Amino acid sequence: MKKIFQSDLYLPYHPWPYFLLFTLSNILVAETSWSLAAKFSVLLFGLALPLVVFAATLPPGERTPSPLAGTDVEMPLLPFLLGFLPLLGVAYFWGLGSPARWQGGDEIQPGLYALDLLRHWNLRLFVTFGQTPSTGCYLCWFFLKLTHSPFWAYQLPATLLALGAVLAGYQAVRLRFPASFALLFLALFALNFWSLQASRNLLCLLFWESLVLYLLAWFLKAPPSSSLQVESGLLGFALGLGPFTFPCWPALVPVVLGLAAWKLRSKPRRGPGPWIGFGLSFALALVPFLVAAGQEGYGGHLMKVGFWRNFSVLSQARIILQYLYTLFWNLGPKGPLHGGGFLNLFSASFFFLGMMELVRSRDRFPLFLSGAGLLILMTPGFLSNGMEPNRVLLVLPLLILVSTLGVRALAFVFPPRGRAWAAALLLLISCGLDLGRSFFPGNPGTETVREKKESYAVLETLSSRFGPGLVFPEMIPAVDDYSLSFYCFPFNAAMNPGLSPEKASWCGLFTEAHYEPFLKSRFPGARWIEFPGTKSGAQNPYVLGVFPISAPDRPLFLAWNSFYADYHRFNFQAMDLPNGKGRVPLLADMARVYPSVPADPFLQSCFFEKLLYNYAWETTFYPGEAGSDWPRFSPLFRASFDRSYQDLELCEKFGRLLALEGQKQEAKAVFQKALKLSPGNAWLQKEMGQWGLDN
Numbered sequence: 001m002k003k004i005f006q007s008d009l010y011l012p013y014h015p016w017p018y019f020l021l022f023t024l025s026n027i028l029v030a031e032t033s034w035s036l037a038a039k040f041s042v043l044l045f046g047l048a049l050p051l052v053v054f055a056a057t058l059p060p061g062e063r064t065p066s067p068l069a070g071t072d073v074e075m076p077l078l079p080f081l082l083g084f085l086p087l088l089g090v091a092y093f094w095g096l097g098s099p100a101r102w103q104g105g106d107e108i109q110p111g112l113y114a115l116d117l118l119r120h121w122n123l124r125l126f127v128t129f130g131q132t133p134s135t136g137c138y139l140c141w142f143f144l145k146l147t148h149s150p151f152w153a154y155q156l157p158a159t160l161l162a163l164g165a166v167l168a169g170y171q172a173v174r175l176r177f178p179a180s181f182a183l184l185f186l187a188l189f190a191l192n193f194w195s196l197q198a199s200r201n202l203l204c205l206l207f208w209e210s211l212v213l214y215l216l217a218w219f220l221k222a223p224p225s226s227s228l229q230v231e232s233g234l235l236g237f238a239l240g241l242g243p244f245t246f247p248c249w250p251a252l253v254p255v256v257l258g259l260a261a262w263k264l265r266s267k268p269r270r271g272p273g274p275w276i277g278f279g280l281s282f283a284l285a286l287v288p289f290l291v292a293a294g295q296e297g298y299g300g301h302l303m304k305v306g307f308w309r310n311f312s313v314l315s316q317a318r319i320i321l322q323y324l325y326t327l328f329w330n331l332g333p334k335g336p337l338h339g340g341g342f343l344n345l346f347s348a349s350f351f352f353l354g355m356m357e358l359v360r361s362r363d364r365f366p367l368f369l370s371g372a373g374l375l376i377l378m379t380p381g382f383l384s385n386g387m388e389p390n391r392v393l394l395v396l397p398l399l400i401l402v403s404t405l406g407v408r409a410l411a412f413v414f415p416p417r418g419r420a421w422a423a424a425l426l427l428l429i430s431c432g433l434d435l436g437r438s439f440f441p442g443n444p445g446t447e448t449v450r451e452k453k454e455s456y457a458v459l460e461t462l463s464s465r466f467g468p469g470l471v472f473p474e475m476i477p478a479v480d481d482y483s484l485s486f487y488c489f490p491f492n493a494a495m496n497p498g499l500s501p502e503k504a505s506w507c508g509l510f511t512e513a514h515y516e517p518f519l520k521s522r523f524p525g526a527r528w529i530e531f532p533g534t535k536s537g538a539q540n541p542y543v544l545g546v547f548p549i550s551a552p553d554r555p556l557f558l559a560w561n562s563f564y565a566d567y568h569r570f571n572f573q574a575m576d577l578p579n580g581k582g583r584v585p586l587l588a589d590m591a592r593v594y595p596s597v598p599a600d601p602f603l604q605s606c607f608f609e610k611l612l613y614n615y616a617w618e619t620t621f622y623p624g625e626a627g628s629d630w631p632r633f634s635p636l637f638r639a640s641f642d643r644s645y646q647d648l649e650l651c652e653k654f655g656r657l658l659a660l661e662g663q664k665q666e667a668k669a670v671f672q673k674a675l676k677l678s679p680g681n682a683w684l685q686k687e688m689g690q691w692g693l694d695n
Contacts, residue, residue: 011057013360015353015409018054021046022349030329030340047352055359075180075420083424084187091191091435092159092199097152099456104449104483107201109575111154111486113137114144116572119497125243125292131301131578135244136202150487154202161207162199166190168210169397175217184423185404188350191431194342194389194396196438205246209394212238216256220263228264228274235260236278240285247302248380248391255373300580305384316385323381323392327399339437342389343399346430350406357405373398451531452484452510455544458529459508462546463491468499469506470549470557472564475606476512476542477613479571484510494561495568501561502554509545512609514649515602516543522602523547559598563606566593570610582622583614590614591636605644611636612653630661648677652684659691668693 025046029039095101109128114137127134136157144153169189174182189195198206215238219231239256242249264274292298303309307316326341328348343351358367374395381392411423452473459471471492473484485495488508493499509519516528529544549557573586590611597607611633618628641654651674658667671688675681688694 019349022352026345026348075183102453104481108483110136110140110202112482114140117141126296133244135204158202159199165206165210168214172214172217175221187427189400193434193437208245229277232274232278233281236282237285240282243289251377251379300578304579307383307385309385320382344433347403350403353406353409354402357409451542466505468493470494470504471508473510474571477609507547507557513543518645563603582625583618584627601645604640608640608644
């Protein structure tokens with residue numbers, strides 16, 4: 001500034017104007033549909049420029065002692081707990097053990113593995129497409145054996161892990177900071193949107209990180225006379241458990257090593273003992289991961305999602321900016337992080353104020369530590385080729401810690417007697433917003449979550465009146481949500497080995513809506529539940545059918561049940577294939593099973609669609625792979641199609657596949673069959689023209 005104005009220019013610092021400016025900027029960026037250029041202008045003039053001006057015009061005399069020590073906002077413990085605990089109870093325990101906390105999509109996959117463990121016990125570390133750790137699966141299995149309720153089996157361990165993360169994080173902060181500061185941190189951490197999401201998703205990452213940070217704080221606080229053997233051993237072992245949580249775990253290792261080295265550097269007389277204890281315990285904890293990595297072929301998913309795949313400087317810079325953007329804002333008012341990012345609109349302002357407090361400090365080490373820690377913990381996201389918020393979730397405790405400094409700065413403006421009330425009001429506003437984001441999310445989830453939840457309500461009512469039934473919840477080509485399979489397990493005789501299919505008096509079928517006309521005419525006594533249409537106004541693609549099982553129809557439904565066992569296995573195999581592995585083994589399994597598929601046209605139609613979906617996946621993502629060629633599977637396609645319902649949708653799908661495989665005459669015949677079912681269909685005529693089949 002001196003070079004510009006030919007003299008020193010100092011501006012007085014007051015946190016509230018900055019807070020109001022930052023909050024207004026956050027609202028304009030996160031809650032409007034403005035263009036990216038307009039939002040960039042808001043960030044430039046409402047955030048970046050004020051921070052630069054603040055740093056450049058800070059009077060030397062206003063530099064303060066480290067904000068991480070010294071006086072603090074005195075929070076009366078009893079009133080704080082009386083106000084905080086009810087919110088905590090509602091946030092973490094409301095709806096526990098019931099469909100009110102329904103989870104679907106990828107999050108419910110540990111539950112499906114838990115069901116598989118009930119039938120076929122095994123020990124595996126990596127599961128699913130992304131080769132994620134199986135810790136959640138075994139926790140869900142244990143609580144399922146304990147409670148016999150899928151809701152409790154999934155929700156209770158998730159809640160306990162989240163609460164454990166909050167308490168361990170609080171204890172870590174309490175070892176270094178005053179009690180009132182730790183209480184502020186506790187409130188912001190416990191009622192943060194992502195902490196609340198962790199209480200609903202069976203993810204161990206935050207609990208593991210908080211435990212490691214607590215042991216690290218204990219290690220750093222050890223007296224000079226301590227040998228640090230126990231502290232370093234426990235810290236190393238806990239850090240080595242990272243592979244059991246989530247693939248981004250290595251980002252915490254350099255942070256822990258750096259702080260441990262800083263601690264040991266000041267006391268070189270201890271010798272190498274702490275390092276030896278740390279290294280041995282860390283290596284011991286890593287042994288199961290290393291063994292499993294060799295046996296299960298770990299690493300394919302990491303190779304697929306790394307920045308080196310289709311790398312370009314511009315696209316990687318965009319991904320890095322997206323991750324930074326996700327910390328504080330979302331990608332528009334309809335985005336999955338409505339109301340902010342990892343931090344909400346207010347706590348993001350607290351964070352920027354906290355960074356300003358660190359800039360004001362005479363001790364710049366906390367500022368360096370915060371900046372370096374932020375970048376290191378976000379490295380897994382920066383090195384990936386796509387957007388996945390969980391890859392940078394490790395940064396959350398650091399964000400909350402710095403945000404707590406911002407709350408403290410705002411409260412210190414008031415007289416000592418009013419500081420606690422000011423801090424409480426700020427916490428109430430911020431935590432209230434995160435509670436709203438958690439209980440009224442802007443993103444409904446995967447496409448079929450709503451339909452599965454409504455279907456469960458119908459099927460559970462039937463089971464309470466008529467006992468267990470046969471439930472076939474996955475009779476669709478592509479399954480991305482297994483929640484209905486998991487939650488119906490206690491009364492589903494088609495999946496629960498403890499129930500007898502022969503005694504079932506009803507059947508529930510979740511399938512595609514285009515099968516409804518055929519099944520209606522075939523089963524006039526069935527009840528059909530149609531779901532509301534999509535936002536685009538199109539008809540909902542799914543339907544639930546409920547069939548009474550009479551004595552004459554029982555052999556038919558038992559045949560469906562026999563087929564469903566194989567069909568469910570196909571779905572499970574597809575879900576469990578690691579990224580980078582083709583579907584040739586699955587296709588081979590389908591070819592092996594087909595001779596035993598009953599001639600029932602509905603089952604043949606379902607088999608045809610499942611075969612087509614997996615064959616198209618294989619030829620799209622792994623073209624030319626041995627074992628997936630057309631001559632090998634064409635007889636299977638023709639046989640199952642000939643025995644199917646051959647409705648408009650199946651004809652269109654088969655015609656498109658035939659055209660892709662160069663079977664133009666056969667494709668034309670199938671498309672013409674489709675046109676007979678839907679005369680004058682402009683879409684079919686257009687598609688035939690695109691394939692050159694209209695002449």
